[in-house]
Amino acid sequence: MALIELDDVRRTFTVRAKTGRLRREKREVRAVDGLTFTVEAGECVGYIGPNGAGKSTTIKMLTGILVPTAGRLRVAGVDPARERVALARRIGVVFGQRTTLWWDLPLRDSYELARRLYRIPDHRYRANLDRCVELLDLGALLDTPVRQLSLGQRMRGDLAAALLHDPRVLYLDEPTIGLDVVSKAKVRDFLREVNRDLGTTVLLTTHDLTDIEQLCDRVMVIDHGRVVHDGGLEALHAAGDSERTLVVDLAGSHPPIEVPGARVVRVEGPRQWLAFPAQESAAPVVAAVAARYPLVDLSVREPAIEDVIARMYAEVAIG
Numbered sequence: 001m002a003l004i005e006l007d008d009v010r011r012t013f014t015v016r017a018k019t020g021r022l023r024r025e026k027r028e029v030r031a032v033d034g035l036t037f038t039v040e041a042g043e044c045v046g047y048i049g050p051n052g053a054g055k056s057t058t059i060k061m062l063t064g065i066l067v068p069t070a071g072r073l074r075v076a077g078v079d080p081a082r083e084r085v086a087l088a089r090r091i092g093v094v095f096g097q098r099t100t101l102w103w104d105l106p107l108r109d110s111y112e113l114a115r116r117l118y119r120i121p122d123h124r125y126r127a128n129l130d131r132c133v134e135l136l137d138l139g140a141l142l143d144t145p146v147r148q149l150s151l152g153q154r155m156r157g158d159l160a161a162a163l164l165h166d167p168r169v170l171y172l173d174e175p176t177i178g179l180d181v182v183s184k185a186k187v188r189d190f191l192r193e194v195n196r197d198l199g200t201t202v203l204l205t206t207h208d209l210t211d212i213e214q215l216c217d218r219v220m221v222i223d224h225g226r227v228v229h230d231g232g233l234e235a236l237h238a239a240g241d242s243e244r245t246l247v248v249d250l251a252g253s254h255p256p257i258e259v260p261g262a263r264v265v266r267v268e269g270p271r272q273w274l275a276f277p278a279q280e281s282a283a284p285v286v287a288a289v290a291a292r293y294p295l296v297d298l299s300v301r302e303p304a305i306e307d308v309i310a311r312m313y314a315e316v317a318i319g
């Protein structure tokens with residue numbers, strides 16, 4: 001059963017662009033330019049694309065914040081812009097950059113408000129809260145005002161808030177942005193469980209390819225408001241053929257170092273950048289560097305989603 005359905009959905013904006021010292025001309029921006037796709041119940045779909053591709057505009061239409069200029073759109077059987085109250089009961093939304101929690105209130109009070117707002121039956125509320133508290137490790141934080149939470153703690157708090165009313169669809173917009181490695185892992189583990197155990201349908205927008213790799217079976221790439229790829233992750237991997245980068249700081253300047261399984265792509269004083277295949281673990285490369293060179297510090301960088309998408313285009317163009 002399709003939970004998200006878009007049929008030739010379009011959304012244009014009229015902007016006034018400066019064309020001279022005093023002249024301004026109206027110009028139409030096609031933010032979403034004929035999107036047609038469906039997402040089945042229980043899927044976890046990555047929705048990615050370069051900046052300005054139309055991702056936020058799509059999510060805003062799916063949450064009823066924006067009305068499409070043309071086309072047909074359904075989420076869990078309702079028209080988002082026309083039936084916003086019915087929609088609210090069926091969806092959960094988490095924006096990495098903003099919080100839906102009450103800033104000055106303890107987490108517990110925000111949850112209590114959600115319980116009343118959505119008229120969540122007591123037994124569901126209890127069960128969902130207990131589950132989230134356990135899986136997201138929120139027990140010690142429930143009585144802390146939201147403004148005192150760290151970004152990672154707040155994000156976990158937001159995830160719980162989005163799920164208390166048993167939504168059938170969960171939209172996630174950059175859920176791991178700005179989080180440290182441990183918090184990212186916690187959030188991803190939780191989302192995997194929600195998708196697998198509760199069957200919640202997830203649409204995930206992110207610039208972090210690891211989010212997609214660890215959570216999604218399907219990825220849609222959009223650009224200029226259109227779908228340019230819809231399918232499994234193999235295309236991403238193939239296109240990416242992607243490489244991650246290990247950045248090492250040595251005790252002093254050194255000619256390009258030599259380690260099996262990686263190649264130096266840049267050297268700046270004591271710092272060197274080593275590219276290695278994205279699907280391989282960084283551990284052997286780190287161990288090899290540490291065994292042979294005076295290693296002071298290191299970090300691993302993921303491939304930029306923009307680069308991977310650019311390579312996908314190149315592959316399509318080549319054939």
Ligand SMILES: Nc1ncnc2c1ncn2[C@@H]1O[C@H](COP(=O)(O)OP(=O)(O)OP(=O)(O)O)[C@@H](O)[C@H]1O
Nearest residue numbers: 013015029031049050051052053054055056057058
């Ligand atoms: N309210 C608006 N008024 C005018 N133009 C807009 C408006 N909202 C979005 N746009 C334009 O529509 C296009 C798509 O924007 P959108 O925010 O959907 O992209 P995005 O894929 O979410 O990008 P990002 O990754 O940077 O968040 C862009 O060209 C943007 O400038």
